Each structure stands twice: as structure tokens, then as C-alpha cells.
Amino acid sequence: xxxxxxxxxxxxxxxxxxxxxxxxxxxxxxxxxxxxxxxxxxxxxxxxxxxxxxxxxxxxxxxxxxxxxxxxxxxxxxxxxxxxxxxxxxxxxxxxxxxxxxxxxxxxxxxxxxxxxxxxxxxxxxxxxxxxxxxxxxxxxxxxxxxxxxxxxxxxxxxxxxxxxxxxxxxxxxxxxxxxxxxxxxxxxxxxxxxxxxxxxxxxxxxxxxxxxxxxxxxxxxxxxxxxxxxxxxxxxxxxxxxxxxxxxxxxxxxxxxxxxxxxxxxxxxxxxxxxxxx
Amino acid sequence: xxxxxxxxxxxxxxxxxxxxxxxxxxxxxxxxxxxxxxxxxxxxxxxxxxxxxxxxxxxxxxxxxxxxxxxxxxxxxxxxxxxxxxxxxxxxxxxxxxxxxxxxxxxxxxxxxxxxxxxxxxxxxxxxxxxxxxxxxxxxxxxxxxxxxxxxxxxxxxxxxxxxxxxxxxxxxxxxxxxxxxxxxxxxxxxxxxxxxxxxxxxxxxxxxxxxxxxxxxxxxxxxxxxxxxxxxxxxxxxxxxxxxxxxxxxxxxxxxxxxxxxxxxxxxxxxxxxxxxxxxxxxxxxxxxxxxxxxxxxxxxxxxxxxxxxxx
Numbered sequence: 001x002x003x004x005x006x007x008x009x010x011x012x013x014x015x016x017x018x019x020x021x022x023x024x025x026x027x028x029x030x031x032x033x034x035x036x037x038x039x040x041x042x043x044x045x046x047x048x049x050x051x052x053x054x055x056x057x058x059x060x061x062x063x064x065x066x067x068x069x070x071x072x073x074x075x076x077x078x079x080x081x082x083x084x085x086x087x088x089x090x091x092x093x094x095x096x097x098x099x100x101x102x103x104x105x106x107x108x109x110x111x112x113x114x115x116x117x118x119x120x121x122x123x124x125x126x127x128x129x130x131x132x133x134x135x136x137x138x139x140x141x142x143x144x145x146x147x148x149x150x151x152x153x154x155x156x157x158x159x160x161x162x163x164x165x166x167x168x169x170x171x172x173x174x175x176x177x178x179x180x181x182x183x184x185x186x187x188x189x190x191x192x193x194x195x196x197x198x199x200x201x202x203x204x205x206x207x208x209x210x211x212x213x214x215x216x217x218x219x220x221x222x223x224x225x226x227x228x229x230x231x232x233x234x235x236x237x238x239x240x241x242x243x244x245x246x247x248x249x250x251x252x253x254x255x256x257x258x259x260x261x262x263x264x265x266x267x268x269x270x271x272x273x274x275x276x277x278x279x
Numbered sequence: 280x281x282x283x284x285x286x287x288x289x290x291x292x293x294x295x296x297x298x299x300x301x302x303x304x305x306x307x308x309x310x311x312x313x314x315x316x317x318x319x320x321x322x323x324x325x326x327x328x329x330x331x332x333x334x335x336x337x338x339x340x341x342x343x344x345x346x347x348x349x350x351x352x353x354x355x356x357x358x359x360x361x362x363x364x365x366x367x368x369x370x371x372x373x374x375x376x377x378x379x380x381x382x383x384x385x386x387x388x389x390x391x392x393x394x395x396x397x398x399x400x401x402x403x404x405x406x407x408x409x410x411x412x413x414x415x416x417x418x419x420x421x422x423x424x425x426x427x428x429x430x431x432x433x434x435x436x437x438x439x440x441x442x443x444x445x446x447x448x449x450x451x452x453x454x455x456x457x458x459x460x461x462x463x464x465x466x467x468x469x470x471x472x473x474x475x476x477x478x479x480x481x482x483x484x485x486x487x488x489x490x491x492x493x494x495x496x497x498x499x500x501x502x503x504x505x506x507x508x509x510x511x512x513x514x515x516x517x518x519x520x521x522x523x524x525x526x527x528x529x530x531x532x533x534x535x536x537x538x539x540x541x542x543x544x545x546x547x548x549x550x551x552x553x554x555x556x557x558x559x560x561x562x563x564x565x566x567x568x569x570x571x572x573x574x575x576x577x578x579x580x581x582x583x584x585x586x587x588x589x590x591x592x
Contacts, residue, residue: 004321005562044560052506052559053351079351095561229347231358232558235318238334238360239349257342257363262318 004098006031010090011068013083017155020125021084024061024070031096033064037133038101038200038225038266041069042233044093045079055079056233056261058200058225059097060128060156061135069096072128072156098233099265102133102198102223107142110221114195117143117166121183121209123201124149127156129225130200134163145194149183149205150175168192184208193217197269200225207274219269226267228260235262243273281327281382283565287572293582294572296329298527298549299450299475301411303329303384306544306583307568310531310554311335311388311414311454312360316378322561325381327568329550333374335390335416338399340366344421350487350496355506355533356555357485359499361421362390367403379409386452388414392422394442401446413449415440415474418456418481420503430456430481433468440472450475452529455520458484462516463523470524478529478552479520480513506555509533514546518592521547535563537570544583545590 008025016022035041042054061070075084086092107118118137122130127148137144146165148154152173160167170179170186179186183205193216199209206224213222231237240260244267245253255273258264280288284304287294294305308330309319315334316325325331343363350357364370370387378385387410391397397415404410417429417436429435440453453469455462457480466477482503487496495501513532521528530548534540535556543551556563580586 005560050354051351052354052555053349053356054559229349231349231356232313232561234321234561236313236315236334237349237358237558238312238343238363239358240346241343241348241360241363242346 004095006094006096008069008092008094010086010088010092012088013086015084016072017153019075020072020155021075022070022072023083023086024068025092025094027067027069027094027096029064029067032062032067032069035059035062035069035097036101037104037136038129038223039097039099040233040265041071041094041096042098043083044095045082049082051079051082053231054095054233055083056098056230058126058129060131062132072125074125095233099261100263102225102266104133104136104140107196110195116194117145118196118198119192119194120144120146120165121197121199121201122146122148123183123205124151126199126201126225128200130198131156131159131163133198134160134165138164145192147183147187147192149186149201154178182208184212187212195221197222199223203227203274206272210269210272210274213269222269223266224269224272225265226260226272227265230261233261235259244271245273246271281324283327283568283572286569290572290576291581292572292575296550296583298529299412299452301384301450303550305329305568306550307540307564307571308332308386308529308550308552309557309564310552311416313554313557316374319557319561323565325378326383327565328383330384330386330411331378331381332386332388332414332552333370333378334364335362335388335419336364336367336370336400336404337362337390338367338396338403340364340369341390345498347496347498348502350502352485352487352504352508354508355504356558357487357497357502357504358482359421359497359502361499362416362419364390367400371404371407375407375409384411385409386412386414388416388454390416390419390422394439397439398442398446401443405447405449410449412475413443413447413451414478415443415451415453416481418454420456420458420482420484420501421499427456427458430465431459433464436465437468437472440469440474444473452476452478454481455479456481457512457516463520466520466524470526474526476527476529476549477520477524478531480509480516480532483509483512505533507533507535510539514542517543517548518546534567535559537567537572537574540567540571541574541586544587545592547592
């Protein structure tokens with residue numbers, strides 16, 4: 001039994017765009033070493049807060065040598081509001097890492113036939129998990145193109161550059177020097193084509209990315225990280241389930257229910273039933 | 280022997296309880312829908328449990344409700360999962376064999392939309408020796424037919440209990456809904472119909488509004504309210520019910536500490552179910568068990584019987 005519930009000490013918690021925070025926490029080295037891109041962590045509310053449920057956040061960086069984990073989050077309610085006020089030295093009870101992350105092994109076989117860089121697409125705070133993936137791929141010496149979309153001011157740009165990415169940045173509000181529009185407009189304008197795609201962001205964006213990738217290389221080569229309101233984050237409450245198209249041994253698709261927290265949050269594009277009647 | 284059982288033994292404390300002819304190493308049970316054998320076992324040794332009460336299982340797989348299914352409220356939460364489960368065959372072939380490795384009692388929570396559904400799922404699982412007891416869920420507020428409909432009408436509750444009684448010799452618990460005028464009437468009806476124990480409370484019906492989306496938070500609009508906020512309601516109902524019926528009462532509702540357990544035992548519960556606390560803290564079951572041992576040590580109780588007898592409510 002590995003102990004996934006650990007205390008983490010806040011090292012940095014900085015507002016990097018209006019309402020968006022970048023938090024770095026110090027944890028045991030084993031915890032940081034266990035984290036993979038696409039996995040998430042739960043932050044448990046402190047006893048006095050009157051909040052009861054953990055908040056799930058995609059991990060945007062893990063450094064086993066320094067023993068650090070990082071998240072990027074937006075203040076959307078009371079839980080994230082309280083977290084945004086956590087200063088250096090604050091102790092957080094967390095569970096990490098949780099969920100099933102991106103499969104990067106499959107890139108190896110792909111790349112023997114096609115040297116074009118894979119494309120990483122992030123929308124808003126969904127850029128966080130993509131940064132973790134970009135850094136991981138940089139270590140494996142895989143060149144990467146990253147497409148980042150924002151509602152307003154961009155963030156994490158410097159970090160993506162440092163991760164060696166070729167960068168395309170888009171914002172839905174006019175920003176100096178970056179593409180005006182959403183990530184799909186941006187990818188279309190650039191005529192982007194790749195053998196594999198990875199994406200994290202709002203469900204609407206992911207569905208549009210799926211359509212784009214389907215027309216390019218086929219959405220079996222897209223991996224997306226889904227988001228949902230969660231209760232437990234470790235697979236017991238079944239609050240975050242989604243309809244998934246599963247392909248059996250005979251290749252025939254079958255619709256099943258899967259838990260985003262433990263079966264995901266990463267699924268292949270061709271598995272996701274985008275309009276699953278849940279919204 | 281588990282770590283906490285050793286701790287109790289060293290202090291001369293015996294946590295054992297028995298109900299419905301079955302002995303349990305301690306009075307702590309998971310509450311259905313907040314425990315999953317594989318997943319929970321990543322966080323603690325399942326042999327620490329008095330009983331592992333598994334998530335509601337139906338004869339065939341159920342899809343459950345649309346998402347969002349979860350909302351947080353002041354001191355509690357709402358859920359509208361709707362008993363999504365992979366069905367009795369999957370339960371028997373995948374969940375049970377895993378759970379059998381542990382030294383704990385297994386209580387299988389059964390769900391249905393109709394009397395026939397409850398009978399069918401009982402038939403499918405009755406031959407499983409690993410199952411010590413069934414728990415009949417006639418109180419889920421999140422399914423549109425069956426579920427709570429059985430738990431709000433004494434005649435219908437009695438009918439489903441009699442039908443299941445015919446199918447099984449295993450002892451069974453009936454889980455009751457608090458969404459009734461007088462829960463003791465339903466408790467007496469199921470006792471008369473042959474239930475071996477009752478567990479209460481299931482969730483209270485509740486609602487939350489999302490000001491940003493200008494809609495209810497839950498896709499199904501309403502859902503079951505649980506968590507620390509419901510504890511006083513649950514305690515009151517357990518106390519009332521324990522006074523009225525002769526079968527054991529399993530107290531459930533907002534338990535999140537060792538002293539919460541003590542309160543329920545004091546109010547007449549023979550054992551307790553712990554639910555939402557396991558969402559708030561995956562290790563809640565063992566933390567609460569440890570706190571219960573501490574309480575007993577500090578107050579000089581060496582058995583659960585002694586503890587219960589010390590209260591006169």
C-alpha cells in the first residue's frame with residue numbers, strides 16, 4: 001500500500017493572470033517521482049473551512065530531485081479562493097498522484113514512421129497538464145508543437161518556451177502579438193498537421209479539437225484529459241462518470257460508463273462520446 | 280491481526296459487536312456508495328473494517344444519471360449518481376473475489392426498480408458464500424422508479440421485504456430513507472415483514488443552485504444530501520427507531536469522528552455506517568476506528584456493550 005495522502009508545503013502561490021494562480025508545493029521525493037503527465041492531485045480543504053470535498057487539480061510539473069509538484073488553477077469558487085490565499089509555508093493535505101495520465105509510449109512507434117512533432121493543445125488552465133507533458137517529452141528529446149488558447153491574457157508562455165516547444169498562442173480577446181481567436185482557428189490558420197495530438201481544456205474545445213484531428217490523422221491519435229465535478233477523486237463515489245466508446249477484441253465499439261477520476265482523466269479521442277447527453 | 284486491532288488488544292479493548300446472528304470485529308461499516316474494494320484498498324487495510332458494505336448492485340448494469348452528479352453544500356454534499364453499477368454478474372466475478380481476500384464481513388447492497396428486480400438480484404447473488412448479509416436499498420432518492428418509492432410506503436416496503444425473504448436465508452438489512460413523515464412506521468413494517476436489521480439514514484433530498492450557469496448544480500436538479508451537516512437528523516431518527524423496533528439499528532449519517540460513532544451507539548445503534556467521510560478523507564475508516572479506540576481507552580470502556588450501557592437516553 002503506497003501512501004498517496006501526504007502533507008505538502010506551499011513554496012510559491014503566485015497570480016500569473018487575473019484569477020489564475022501557479023502553485024508549487026514541496027512533497028516527498030517518491031510522491032513527485034510517481035507523478036506522470038495527465039495525472040491530477042486532490043487538495044483537501046482544511047477542517048475550519050466548512051468545505052468538505054477535495055478539489056482536483058491537473059499536475060503541471062513534477063520534479064523528483066527537488067521533491068516538488070506544481071498546479072495551475074483558476075479561482076472559480078470558495079475552495080479555490082481559499083487556496084489562492086495560501087502563503088508560502090502553508091501545509092496542504094493532498095492525495096497524489098491520482099488518475100491515469102497520457103500514454104507517451106505509443107509516440108515511440110509512431111515516430112519511427114513520422115518525424116513530425118506531436119501537437120499539445122491547452123485551453124486556459126488546461127495548459128498546465130500540457131506543460132508537464134511538454135517537459136517530459138523534452139527530456140525524451142521529442143520536439144513538440146504547443147498550441148495554447150486563452151480567453152484573455154496568456155500565461156505559462158515562458159515555461160513552454162523553456163520546455164523547447166514551438167509555440168502557437170491564441171486569445172479570444174485582442175492581445176498584442178498573438179493570434180486572435182480560438183485554438184482551432186489558430187491551428188487552421190497555421191495549417192497544422194501531426195501524427196499525434198494531446199489536449200486538455202474545456203469540453204467544448206476538446207470536442208472541436210477531436211473534429212480537427214479526425215480530419216487530419218484520425219482521432220485515435222488524439223488523447224484528451226477530461227474534467228468533471230468529482231466527489232472523491234479516487235473511484236468510490238462514481239460522481240464523475242462519462243459515456244465511453246470501448247473497442248473490444250473484435251474491434252466493435254460498445255458504449256460503457258467509465259469513471260473520469262480512475263479510468264481517466266485521459267481518454268483517446270475516438271473513445272469519448274462528446275455529446276453524451278449529460279449537459 | 281490488523282494494526283488497529285492489535286492496538287485495541289494491547290489496551291484490553293474488545294470492539295466486537297454482533298447483529299442479525301453475525302459477529303463483526305468492530306462496529307464500523309462503510310456506507311454503500313462510498314466504498315469500492317480495489318480503490319479503497321489503496322488507502323487502508325480493508326481487514327480493519329467491521330464490514331465492507333459495497334455499492335448498490337442491480338441484476339443488470341445500470342447507467343446512472345447524467346452529470347454533474349456532485350455538488351458541495353454547507354457542511355455537506357449532494358449526489359445524484361443514481362446507482363450506476365456494472366451489474367450482479369460483474370460484482371460476483373470481479374468485486375467479490377477481491378474482497379474475499381480480506382478478513383472482514385461483506386454486506387452486499389441490492390438495488391431494484393421493482394419487486395421483481397430485487398428478487399432477481401437476490402437470486403443471482405444468493406449462492407455466493409462470501410456474502411455475509413444483504414442490505415436492501417429501498418431508499419435511493421436518485422432513481423425515478425423503485426428505489427425510494429419502496430421506502431416511503433410501509434406496504435410497499437413490507438412487500439419487497441417479504442419477496443426477498445422468500446429468496447434467501449442470508450440475514451438482511453433494510454436501508455431506510457429519512458424522506459418520510461415517520462421513519463419508525465417504515466422500520467416497524469419491514470421488521471414485521473421479516474427484515475433482520477435496519478440501517479438509517481439514506482440521504483435527505485436536497486438541491487443547490489449554480490448562480491453562474493443559472494441552473495441547478497445537479498443535472499437531475501435534486502439529489503441526496505449527506506455529510507457532517509445531516510448528523511443531528513440521523514441521530515434523532517436512529518434514536519426514535521431504536522426505541523420502536525426489536526431488530527438492530529445500524530446508524531448512518533454524517534459520522535466523521537470517533538466521538539460521532541459514540542453518539543450513534545449511545546442513541547441506540549448497534550453498529551454504524553460511514554459514508555461521506557470517506558470522500559472527505561480516503562483513510563477516514565481507519566482514522567475513526569483509531570479515534571473510537573482512544574475514546575474507549577480514555578473513558579475506561581473495554582467493550583462496546585459497556586460503552587452503550589453507560590448512556591441512558
